[in-house]
Amino acid sequence: MIRRDGGQCTALHSTGERCAQPGSDVDHLVPDSLGGSDELTNLQLLCAWHHRQKSSSEGGTAAAKVRVVTARPRTSHPALDD
Ligand SMILES: [Zn+2]
Known part of the structure; x- marks a missing residue:
C-alpha cells in the first residue's frame, strides 16, 4: 500500500x-467508526498534516486529540506489511 x-x-x-x-x-x-474496512481499497497514504486535517473534519476535535495522545504503534497496522 505504501508502495x-x-x-x-x-x-x-x-x-x-x-x-x-x-x-x-x-x-x-x-x-473505522463508520464501518470502513482495512482493505487496501479503503486505505490511502497521507502526511501527518493532511491526516490531521481530515481527522478533525471527520469527527470532532476531541477524538482527534485522543488519537494523537494515544500514538498507536504503527508497526501493528496491517497496511504497513505491504
Ligand atoms: Zn499531505
Whole structure:
C-alpha cells in the first residue's frame, strides 16, 4: 500500500498538485467508526498534516486529540506489511 502510493502523501492541494510530503499516516477513506474496512481499497497514504486535517473534519476535535495522545504503534497496522 505504501508502495502503491509511492511513499508519498496522496492528498491534493487546492491547486490540483499532489502533496509533496512523505506519507507517514495510513488513512481510512471510510473511517473505522463508520464501518470502513482495512482493505487496501479503503486505505490511502497521507502526511501527518493532511491526516490531521481530515481527522478533525471527520469527527470532532476531541477524538482527534485522543488519537494523537494515544500514538498507536504503527508497526501493528496491517497496511504497513505491504
Ligand atoms: Zn499531505
